Amino acid sequence: SGRRGTVCVFSGRGECIEKYFETVRDLRDRGFAVAMIDWRGQGHSARALRDFRKGYVRSFSEFEIDVEAFVQQIVLPDCPPPYFALAHSMGGAVMLRVAHAGKRWFDRMVLSAPMVDLPGSRTSFAARALLRVMRLTGQGGNYVPGGGASLVGTAPFNGNQLTSDALRYARNAALYQEDPTLGIASPTVAWADTAFAAMHGFRAPDYPARIRQPILMMAAGNDTVVSTAAIEEFAYHLRGGAHLVIPGAHHEILQEQDRFRGQFWAAFDAFVPGTAAFT
Template sequence: MTLLSIPANPVPEDVVSGTIRTPDGVELRFARWAPPANRKGTVCLFTGRGECIEKYFETVRDLRDRGFAVAMIDWRGQGHSARGLRNGRKGYVRRFSDYEIDVETFVQQIVLPDCPPPYFALAHSMGGAVMLRLAYAGKRWFDRIVMTAPMIDLPGRVTAWPARALLRTLRFAGLGGAYVPRGEDVIVGTGPFVGNPVTSDPVRYARNAAILEEDPTLGIAAPTIAWADTAFRTMHGFRALDYPSKIRQPILMLAASNDTIVSTAAIEEFAYHLRAGSHLVIAGAKHEILQEQERYRSQFWAAFDAFVPGTPLFK
């Protein structure tokens, strides 16, 4: 399966792309880039909700310039991986653990056989939530994990009990495949730049919108009730006092001070209780730190370079 290349966003060279199939029969699109000469291992890049491989071509180049091979997937239900509903625009997943199946399939079929060790993970937003669940479960594929604006909670009291109860009720009523209340059938990331909640960089925003304009089938619209139900339950689970302390892997969390998508305060609180974790709040940045202006991205890369590859805990 080929990757979309447009003049504003060409495919980085030395790529192999295709599809893999999960044990539960879902076809996932993957891409991997060969390591440069000064190889340091492989960074597995996990996107957020509604994103696709193409959106991170710039990040792929940044990582390869640092000596890393890179490997990615499109999550089930987005990008050019299989969609779970007839209306492919609907952001749908039955349960959050399905994303963990995606990661394990990817690791077993692509990363371990074809990518040079050691292995690191770089995950954004929803991808960060998936990585936290895997780390909590004791999966140790990655020596170190870096997260940008991980989806630990949403701002305000959005995920409080009344909202969770409403979503459960609607799902039990057979509405799991419907959009969340006030959800629109408009592809995320195609609206006007002014007032957008994800980045203050107009050039990168326009580039990402151009990808979806060229191929709208890469995008998705609002989440469904089923997705929101399982995501809200996952975020509620992160609130357990012993959740972060049971994670043993070194983790670096980067949060954005102007984030209105996920809760920066929740990220700081969670990171504070990690046994081998640290965090940094990038002042002025919005949610998509890797799609932000250079003055914010440079702070991310300085923190990344200080943390990865690092010193292995075990020889």
């Protein structure tokens, strides 16, 4: 009771609810209730394949079904309005698709390093064609070429692409060491194929212009997981959007050092009504 609304948190690929306990606390400290799910195929949600390390979906539209079920069965009946969305990476890509489809469950969305595109030529026509051929030949449940069974976020800290904060990285890695069933490994061919199709769709010249949802997109200046340039370009064409690049931050801004997280939360507070900046 007495909350200023509800923030629904949507994680990135390979993440779980437990990884966001600090973020939940930060939101509760701002006066919000918080609701969160594990996407199908990760965390403690059901897996489509027998091997729990393989996150698998047939289409990104399945994630949109997850969002609708979550909103209709949990958020609207049980959580105080107004409703806001906070999404990271893959979750950001899903929320862009939700907004593009005209779903207006959320008053505003804040997207952290949304997966609009990947750096370099990783989503080139040749890469997309290879994945499609592999999937059509029955290899959708295999790891992508070069991938393997090591859980995301459990490699040594040095050289990781996720965060420059060693303490938070170790904290998150400890989650998967304590309960490996929370994690997933490299992408499967099917996941990558549908993810690449979604990112290719974002390239349509009129895609961002068709979104009427107020959106704040925040990118990491040292991101090597998703393309910061693509985020900036997409945000530039949003009718009701804004964007901010946080210099020096790695991909997982919410798992970063406090000097980067502070910039994120300052922008969040200025954008989302009901936070300290509006009281």
